Amino acid sequence: MTVVDLTGALSEDRSPAVVLAPVAELPPRRTPVRTDLSTEELHPSLEDPALTSMNLLNEIANHYPDAVSFAAGRPYEEFWDVDDLPRYLARFTEHLRTDLGYSEERVRRTLFQYGRTKGIVHELVAANLELDEDIRVDPESIVVTVGCQEAMVLVLRALRSGPKDVLLAVSPTYVGLTGAARLVDMPVLPVASGAAGIDFDDLLDQVQGARAAGLRPRALYVMPDFANPSGVSMTEKTRRTLLQLAREEDFLLLEDNPYGLFHSGERVPTCKALDEQRRVVYLGSFAKTVLPGARVGYVVADQTVTGPDGSAGLLADELSKIKSMLTVNTPALAQAIVGGKLLEHGCSLVQANEGVREVYAANRARLADGLAARFGTGSPVTWNAPAGGFFVVVTVPFPADDALLTRSARDYGVLWTPMHHFYDVDGHGRNGTRSLRLSCSVLTPEQIDTGLDRLALFITDELARTRRGAEVR
């Protein structure tokens, strides 16, 4: 079943009991005796595109299961083995016994019982951050979360203290961030990305404009490495300037880094690695480097927080209080699986991901070469060439909206993600956006070629249609 993955995270329904209804022929939902509730009585986020886009796109995708999907942002699956799971579990259990000297009773309790709110693999995560990212943090400043999504909710819930608090986000923005902000009623002010990954003039305009309007910009959300959806990365110079502006204008940076290990060229230090004044709250994910099904992510929040009595603690401990009322703790079993893999690889995931890194690099190259072969010089179709990650953005000379996606899937058998879904303008996509996101993380080379053939035919026909439309006018 082909499924759109709008976010690279929020993903498909593939239960045997559930196949989402196709867009064109929604079956009548079983009619109730009477209506119990209406959407007007529910939180406004439930009618917000940030929460509904994915469902819509999944419905389109599920209606065309034979289409080649450049939409799915899921990680590559071929290196996974079900037999790894008990081995990871055993490895972590052995770690508790041997390295930590736990008694059998304590091992059992650690896996079965309620556990530490901030997590049980925080020491391993800290070791991983030092080895793979050159980030040195106190393990106590780490909160292990139910995927990076929960980490974003924790941070935004903490920072949204009242109606004045707003968030800044480089636009186009990961939909999961926008959705998390909706759940805590926190406005998101878009900041232009540009070729550098962020437009500093627009950033300052937004920050100062918000202040002038009596608002308090608390943080800027950025994905400096191979951003979802733009694929754009920031240079080290840009990152250093960003840190300086964060200090000068007094806001935090929320750095999200799910794709950093999947680079082709040299790696650039993360903002957190360059952070000398605790300006960066670092959002981490093991979804792409270990497995998504464990739903294990984390947040590094080493900022100090002073209480009314003058005592200073860690922001991580404040986030932990929120987590205790959100999910209590991250499932120990899921942490054990991730911990087991970390232990098997000496806490570094670079080598462990070498094979999949090469797959992604080869797929990106094949996608770029394939686009060049099909849209030569002089073509009005352009695209970027990210040096890592899952995503490439193609720009076309006509609006790439959901109706067009439906036509592309229905008549040409190829799926992609309309970029307008990633532009959150007053809770609506930027209409008329003329670009589409292509992901190649779960496709074979042959599927990439087939998909590009279909995409080329679709775009060529659409260009002709557009021209005819122009001539008629």
Place this chain on the structure above:
Amino acid sequence: MTVVDLTGALSEDRSPAVVLAPVAELPPRRTPVRTDLSTEELHPSLEDPALTSMNLLNEIANHYPDAVSFAAGRPYEEFWDVDDLPRYLARFTEHLRTDLGYSEERVRRTLFQYGRTKGIVHELVAANLELDEDIRVDPESIVVTVGCQEAMVLVLRALRSGPKDVLLAVSPTYVGLTGAARLVDMPVLPVASGAAGIDFDDLLDQVQGARAAGLRPRALYVMPDFANPSGVSMTEKTRRTLLQLAREEDFLLLEDNPYGLFHSGERVPTCKALDEQRRVVYLGSFAKTVLPGARVGYVVADQTVTGPDGSAGLLADELSKIKSMLTVNTPALAQAIVGGKLLEHGCSLVQANEGVREVYAANRARLADGLAARFGTGSPVTWNAPAGGFFVVVTVPFPADDALLTRSARDYGVLWTPMHHFYDVDGHGRNGTRSLRLSCSVLTPEQIDTGLDRLALFITDELARTRRGAEVR
């Protein structure tokens, strides 16, 4: 390490890296170069007793590790075996292959990849509800959650559509519910419990009073079976009256049922089993019946919701949208463990929990007999005798506050939970509450006896102190 478990869920820090500092001698937190944030800049819930009580009580508990703890509400651990985990995983995997006919690729994808937002064990949960609770629901109306805590957050986030929406809760109330309400800024109006588990006069006063104040009571939170913390249960007649009032006054019932299987006498049907008009949103947990470490709970939300276009869907699908931005999906690995145990027992957890049910019953009896032996007729000390669950409430003729708990732990070596933490009066406990919660879910008979000896000595001394104080006046 003895640890207070205020909620029966929100639980202990037992990482080797972390031993919470004792209340009396908090070590100086590493002083920051400068303060990054202050609590005034963070969400008000972070200073709210609903989120801070547990930490405080854990600190007291951790300061007195040798004290006998009547505070820990964790499930009994002796029947757990680490070797069960891979077996449960294998059993669920076999189910995917054999019962559902999944290919190896699909099995792998189901366990490793992002998954269905509403969960992958919903059919098994529906079968379990029919077998063990006589609740018949469409599996599509079930959302599998990261513990029951996430289920509460999903429901309250959906129902808190604006400033008018308020929640009702039988008081004393499970702290996890109050905490979840804080995270979505939803006021909680307390409704008196009384001996019946709810005071209907007070309920009507609260509902009508709220309406008169321009508020909209959306739902009433109840734990009809062996409530945490009161231990009180509702009769079938009370439950039927409650359903009738919910219809007449147009609010939902949020029924939380973590302890239903741990009964001594006859079981009473749940409100959901008696619900004929979809008035009940049912909150389920596998924390006590399978294991807490999986963090798998669920919500049954079969209410219909009508959208702006007149189309009718399920409340479960609205909750799913929120979940997609909170945790994306419940870890497949954790669901697989719970699913495996359900499958091993034909989806019924009654027989599977017979051994632990007997342990809890014996512990409750020993606690009751022990109290009777130590506080005979004529004693000003009284207690209730719940026919199930983990908790007994002891009433004493003096305020049982946190200072007294500290003295009890320090001078007498016995821990309990001051009941005032469960009274949420304008965000503060009901001062001067003269009762304490005793839990016996993780104690041996010998520990119960020792703990009661210490408790009796402590209370006797405290009574003498109180009398002397009275004479002085």
